[in-house]
Amino acid sequence: MKQAYFIRRLIMFFVVVVLAATLNFIIPRLAPGDPIGAVLEELRARGASTGGDAEDEIVAAYRARFGLDQPIQIQYFRFLFNTLRFDLGYSISYYPQKVEAALLRSLPWTVGLLAISTLLSFAAGSFFGAMMAWPRAPGVMQRFVPMFMVLSAVPYYLLGLILVYIFAFVMRLLPLGGAYSSGTVPRLDLDFLLDVIRHGILPALSILLTSVGFWALGMRGTMVTVLGEDYLTLAEAKGLPDRRIFFAYAMRNALLPQVTSLAIALGTVASGSVLVEVVFNYPGIGWLLYNALRSSDYYMVQGVTFFLVLTVAVSVLIVDLIYPLLDPRIER
Amino acid sequence: MSQDIALQVNNLRVSYKTGGQEVKAVDDVSFKLYAGERLGIVGESGSGKTTLALALMRLHKPPASIEGGEALLDGRDLLALDREEMRSTRWSKLSLIPQGSMNSLNPVIKIKHQMADAIEAHERGWTKSEISKRIWHLLGRVGLPESVAEMYPHELSGGMKQRVCIALAIILEPSVIIADEPTSALDVVVQRVVMQTLNDVQAQLNAAMIIIGHDMGLMAQSADRLAVMYAGKMVEVSPIGSFFKDPQHPYSKLLISSLPSPEEKRELAGIPGSQPSLLELPSGCAFHPRCPVAVDHCKQVIPELRDISGDRRAACHLVEDQAS
Amino acid sequence: MIETFLRRSKAAGSYILRTPKLLLGLVLLSSLLLLGLLGPQFVDVEKARPISVKPSQPPSAEYPLGTDSGGRDVLAVIIVGTPQTLRMGLLAGIVGVVLGTSLGLIAGYFGGRIDMIISTATDTMLTIPPLAILLVVAASVRTMSVENMALIIALLSWMFPARTIRAQVLSLREQPYVHMARLAGLSDIRIIFEEIMPNILPLAAASFVGATSGAILAGIGLEVLGMGPQRTPTLGMTIYWAQLYSALIRGLWWWWLPPILVLIVLFVGLFLVSAAMDEFVNPRLRKTG
Numbered sequence: 001m002k003q004a005y006f007i008r009r010l011i012m013f014f015v016v017v018v019l020a021a022t023l024n025f026i027i028p029r030l031a032p033g034d035p036i037g038a039v040l041e042e043l044r045a046r047g048a049s050t051g052g053d054a055e056d057e058i059v060a061a062y063r064a065r066f067g068l069d070q071p072i073q074i075q076y077f078r079f080l081f082n083t084l085r086f087d088l089g090y091s092i093s094y095y096p097q098k099v100e101a102a103l104l105r106s107l108p109w110t111v112g113l114l115a116i117s118t119l120l121s122f123a124a125g126s127f128f129g130a131m132m133a134w135p136r137a138p139g140v141m142q143r144f145v146p147m148f149m150v151l152s153a154v155p156y157y158l159l160g161l162i163l164v165y166i167f168a169f170v171m172r173l174l175p176l177g178g179a180y181s182s183g184t185v186p187r188l189d190l191d192f193l194l195d196v197i198r199h200g201i202l203p204a205l206s207i208l209l210t211s212v213g214f215w216a217l218g219m220r221g222t223m224v225t226v227l228g229e230d231y232l233t234l235a236e237a238k239g240l241p242d243r244r245i246f247f248a249y250a251m252r253n254a255l256l257p258q259v260t261s262l263a264i265a266l267g268t269v270a271s272g273s274v275l276v277e278v279v280f281n282y283p284g285i286g287w288l289l290y291n292a293l294r295s296s297d298y299y300m301v302q303g304v305t306f307f308l309v310l311t312v313a314v315s316v317l318i319v320d321l322i323y324p325l326l327d328p329r330i331e332r
Numbered sequence: 333m334s335q336d337i338a339l340q341v342n343n344l345r346v347s348y349k350t351g352g353q354e355v356k357a358v359d360d361v362s363f364k365l366y367a368g369e370r371l372g373i374v375g376e377s378g379s380g381k382t383t384l385a386l387a388l389m390r391l392h393k394p395p396a397s398i399e400g401g402e403a404l405l406d407g408r409d410l411l412a413l414d415r416e417e418m419r420s421t422r423w424s425k426l427s428l429i430p431q432g433s434m435n436s437l438n439p440v441i442k443i444k445h446q447m448a449d450a451i452e453a454h455e456r457g458w459t460k461s462e463i464s465k466r467i468w469h470l471l472g473r474v475g476l477p478e479s480v481a482e483m484y485p486h487e488l489s490g491g492m493k494q495r496v497c498i499a500l501a502i503i504l505e506p507s508v509i510i511a512d513e514p515t516s517a518l519d520v521v522v523q524r525v526v527m528q529t530l531n532d533v534q535a536q537l538n539a540a541m542i543i544i545g546h547d548m549g550l551m552a553q554s555a556d557r558l559a560v561m562y563a564g565k566m567v568e569v570s571p572i573g574s575f576f577k578d579p580q581h582p583y584s585k586l587l588i589s590s591l592p593s594p595e596e597k598r599e600l601a602g603i604p605g606s607q608p609s610l611l612e613l614p615s616g617c618a619f620h621p622r623c624p625v626a627v628d629h630c631k632q633v634i635p636e637l638r639d640i641s642g643d644r645r646a647a648c649h650l651v652e653d654q655a656s
Numbered sequence: 657m658i659e660t661f662l663r664r665s666k667a668a669g670s671y672i673l674r675t676p677k678l679l680l681g682l683v684l685l686s687s688l689l690l691l692g693l694l695g696p697q698f699v700d701v702e703k704a705r706p707i708s709v710k711p712s713q714p715p716s717a718e719y720p721l722g723t724d725s726g727g728r729d730v731l732a733v734i735i736v737g738t739p740q741t742l743r744m745g746l747l748a749g750i751v752g753v754v755l756g757t758s759l760g761l762i763a764g765y766f767g768g769r770i771d772m773i774i775s776t777a778t779d780t781m782l783t784i785p786p787l788a789i790l791l792v793v794a795a796s797v798r799t800m801s802v803e804n805m806a807l808i809i810a811l812l813s814w815m816f817p818a819r820t821i822r823a824q825v826l827s828l829r830e831q832p833y834v835h836m837a838r839l840a841g842l843s844d845i846r847i848i849f850e851e852i853m854p855n856i857l858p859l860a861a862a863s864f865v866g867a868t869s870g871a872i873l874a875g876i877g878l879e880v881l882g883m884g885p886q887r888t889p890t891l892g893m894t895i896y897w898a899q900l901y902s903a904l905i906r907g908l909w910w911w912w913l914p915p916i917l918v919l920i921v922l923f924v925g926l927f928l929v930s931a932a933m934d935e936f937v938n939p940r941l942r943k944t945g
Binding site: 238252 | 423
Binding site: 164304 | 776779780783784785787788789791792795873876877880881882883895899904905907909912913916919920923924926927928931
């Protein structure tokens, strides 16, 4: 029974990954822009190409280099095989850079900014939500509810624009965008770290403010359910101090379903990053995807989208496999 | 009879307020609980017996609220204690074996921590190893192996969980234990065994115990005295022997005649009609619409719970005083 | 079954009057609707076209919200753009919910192999991050219009309604009156339309509000990234143009702030209505709210 579930989940995971890879192969080929044409235009703009035979040769060379001269089904199977062993090919606009290299270069920024703000927001929101449901919490907690509701309805990048205007443009307290000051070279020292933190405050704040309500409202819901459980009555009957009841009995149990959402949220971090990174010029995965789309960089788009689907699929898989362990009430 | 009184409840009233209406779930209930005795409280669901148990520990949840009365334990009124006093009184003086013991243990904490935190909350000044020894000792007393201490609730069967709850209830040697339908979720064989364990540990401790339930058979096995509740009121309190031999209140008589008897094979009688909604209680005696012997007087005047003989009380106009 | 529906509607009506959420949400949404309907009576919407007024002017008596650097009256743009954004969201919401409801109904009612295929497809689609796919699809479309965008978004927003409706139909299918209808020899079509439909309509309505809100969110996301309808001045496109021409660091706050504020009002309104409808459909939520 348990084994069957395990296998079923793995098969589904594999189907999702192959399906995503296939969609990735098909959709960009329907796109209007021609990648080679885009490269040529760039060459022309730089005055490096004058057209004519030389240009045809370049086109043919490029097509052969990227395998675009092969029949479509060969292209597809080669693509599928390469994708599944995470060989995502060369970037067309940044040739000869490999797509996975660009991904690895952008990943730390996305993970750093979004994972940290997601975790902070989860911790703060869950605590607030638990307090909002706690009958012996100060009455002010209830006043946060409408504020959280309004904030959670606002798209984070729109709030981000307002924050940039106030804190970066009007008050000039923080930088307008980017991950670090232009002109500095990334290195591991305190100055650079502080610079990175200064650049991260506004994007992180806009994510934090708009998502904290989601966690708070979700936590309040599960907390209300847990507060009605028999084991809470017994905890109170035992004469336990309020702190112990709140943390070890109520919050700890109410957090279980929240953890599922957290894992999924962390998995979608990368795909949720596109807008915030574009608004803040932040050099992460989202920024990479956006630029690849603008310059019709097939392989880059394919690689990044595949990576995004993969992160979500992996986190959903992990949640599904781990949840029965986290929650003993699930029948095993 | 001059016994020590462990708990004395006077004129306790608990009501639920919903949608502008007030429902008296426990209406003017008074009783004494003697040290070392087992008092059974029976009644149909909705008769107020569980509300009574929770109110005594002040664990009732809104919209329920205590409207009046007192509950004296060691000369102090539980209902008048402040929050912190009540917290430290719970479990050290007055413990609970909960109704839904299937779900009464925290699913994510090991048994030993759920037992230890009860001790730690009451600052007995025990060392870690003393606490562990106490836990092992108690698990042994309710017939569980020491290894249970390291387990999570979902690794235990229903009967084992119930035993853990019993061990937990006596961990601080309280003077009063309230057992709220302690065996309702167990199958019949396990019920008898668990009940026996409960009676044994209670007797060793010489604690007073209130057993709430609706299983007359279990009550006959365990209780010393029996109190019957109907629509929020106590209608009869009698020693168990005389209750079964000669029930006084018409409702008690119907309860007993509805029991299956091992000697004679007859149809279960059941009790005609159903308990009235607390929102629309009949006038006079709440039982009169179902009462086979009701007279006009019963429809107008609410009968008081009064002494009818030395150790028996009943709330019925038609029960005659028996000189003792 | 019509009576059930009427009774439910009546219950819904009395619930509306008791909950401030729904009322407030409806007030916010209808004020935006009025802006789009009555605005053209007071403001010359021709000035929403590029180079129709003096560019980059701060708010004044003539142009209450100033003008952008493309020579458009921002107030006129807002009045023209708000209904366009609403239209996109409603269109995507309707298509998505109709699609999702039909699939959920078929999967839940017929079960078996059909159910397995639809459920697997739903679960698979739910795992794929929608924005990434939207971006790739949107980038492949030659000329983006409001309708195109609504369709693309709808194709990625049917999964949630499909899943909720399927679950509901699964439990409805086992109701005694459905069994009775089947025993009485009613055809599947009649059972679906007469016995099941009335009971899932409230749920479909509630997910419609959620789907519309999600569609607008996705649409604004695409537009802010520059993949929206280039020739229609929707709210998202206005923000995109403002971004593209660096309105923020040029201090032209009257250009980008009004569309953001209108969007915030819109999202809060939709959120309130959706939360209130969820509470109505699922009364257990009411106690906590």
